[in-house]
Amino acid sequence: MLLALTRDRSGRAWRLADTCAACAAATSNTAVVPDTLSGSLRPHASPGPPPPARRSHAGVQERERVREMLTYLGTALPRFTSPAARLLAVQCALRADTRAHVRLSAGLLRGMRLRQNRDVWLELAHAGWLELPDVRTLPWQVRLLDATVLDQAPGRRTRCRAADWALRPVPLVLPATAPALRLTALVLAAHTGARPEHSTDMDILTRLCGHSPQQTGELLDRLVTTRTLRAWHHNRETDAVFWQLPQPQARTPT
Template sequence: MLTYLATALPRFTSPAARLLALQCALRADALGHLRVPHGLLRGMRLYGCRELWQELAQAHWLDLPDLKSAPVEVQLRDATLLDQVPGRRTRRHAAHWALHPAPLALPATAPPAMRLTALVLAAHTCAHDHRGVDMDILARLCGHSPQQTADMLDQLVRIRTLSTWRCNRDSNEVFWQLQPQAPTRPAALPRRDRTPQR
């Protein structure tokens, strides 16, 4: 879906508009219609951002919805989207995962550009596959220039989502390592009353 959006939307569509488009694409029915609850928009920190809807409408990707309605009724205009999406249940799972792209953990206040970059990295992260991703492809999926993408990767290292990243100058491939997560301990069980029974 990220590859589809990278080709369907203008190259420098904002990261926030790309995140919104991704959720719309994954939540739409077979006719390209969906209802977007205000709570979802608030959770994505995109509530009240009329300019994002206008950006997608100007790209002829959707019809500009009435943002005062609750939920927001959206009609997608791109017919090719409907031909390539998997089943609705699979798309709903993907829409939820896109909001919390494990294994990359981000603070809830992360800006859209950082969230989109983390989502793209998470989609290309596999526990047993350490192949790189071409920087130009990574930048296109993130809607950035390669320099902006490098800056985003640096920021992900600074906030400790990634432990490191590098770009192989010969192959132009980007490699990254996730920040090791602290092992979670099971919750302590309450102690039983040790008073002897009589």
Template sequence: MRLRTECPPAARAWTVELRCQTGELVLVCRQCPHSGRQVTAESARSAALAHLARHARGDLRALHLRTCQCHERGCRWHRRHRGCAGSIRLLLACERGGRVWRLADACSACAVATTQASVVPDTVLVELPCPPSARPHRARRSRGPGERVRVSEMLSYLAVALPADASPEARVLALQCALRMNASMRVQLPAGLLRSLGIDAAQVSRELERAGWLSVMDSPRAAGIAAQLLDATLLAQAPARPDRRRAADWALRNGCPARAGAADPGLQLLGVYLTVHGDPSSGNGSRECDWIKRDCGMPDQALPGALDQLKGSGVLKGWRICPDSGDMHWILASEQE
């Protein structure tokens, strides 16, 4: 019976050298027969490490099949020590001031005795880098107040910043602009968003221009509008723009014509106002009528009719005005968030 002699496994040791040839820097690999590509001085180190990593990834094997390559060569890569011992790990070593780079399996004792060297974790080679689209995204934590509070505070501010006779359309557009602006106080509103608001963007933007609140940079067109806001007080908002944009989207969803039951911007604005001032859990809300009419820009005689329309469309479950105090109490039909 003939015994089969097992061939020794290939050595897990790779070396690259950076050589100067005719004034150029060339990367040469001692294991690659046709190596010798030109590199720049800035990228030489990265190119050398990337080349070594490709060799190691192409020769992955179980830990019990790996041996100390330093010991196989008579331990010529380091000072003398008591002998090989410990687990086998990949060791990256640098020689000749960065001209030579070596990646090889070495035991713990040889790794400690080798100068200008460091152990490379196996996970660096096993786990290939994922493309940006495949990387798991950590959930971003919101900063500052929530959507309800942001919208409520902005409506209260716009009631003071805009003229008292500003139309509901202008207040709806100003709310979206104020919450979506960037650090340069510029805002880009796409056409789809403007259609969701159900307003005439050209007419409303001219009204806000006459009020000195914004300046249109691009005339309203099929792609939307771009504007520069002129109210410097808006820079005092919390700086987290993603949170402000989330609040703007929240106001858009809760004030859309389908929810308000009509395309009337006054109803949209009133529906959002009552939602942000209602209790999220019970739906109950209470506010002075004068404050509601001021913040929504609504005439005295228009409020009862608007409330009846919101009740008929399912936004409100009920409402009443206390004749003694002038407070209005309402109940939201359902949670709006």
């Protein structure tokens, strides 16, 4: 298709339209508009996946959203809120709409093993953080009582992507296991950067997980045992916790 400029018989009006080369040649008083230099050098959009740099940037944004939400919930929820309740609160807060309403599908509830766990919902309801949902209908409709959730940024679509990342926090993805271990892995993943060794304060780690330092150390040992972590160390002088991820295994030639 070409961009053609056609003049009417009086010469006082012009019409710009897309047409094929044959039609442009057969139409009188018509000239083809040539491509400009900037247009000829403009790269064509690729239908394929985004480049790796863009994908990694999106992962960084999702990690930041989850880290911010974990930090907020570390102060909004009672000190020793259970790990299962914290995992549920992360999903509800990130998926809430502008009226603080959340719709939770049956698949999401089954994947988090929360559909039959009424104690977790009661825990957040007793803390005044949400209203108990009507479990007779699906998807579950939940209303959050935390007004701060309404002031979240960025938009809901971006936050929903962060909620999905929180279910599979790369690079510390764990199979279905105890909520305490999954929450610890999520907090570590939210504080994992591009360096070979990663760190945060033990106080931050215990506050976001709702554990004591001794419990946190035991959970970190279990992550090493399951090879989710390569190693970890607590510097008691600075109170910093350092951890290393397993090295990716190189492929052996067949």
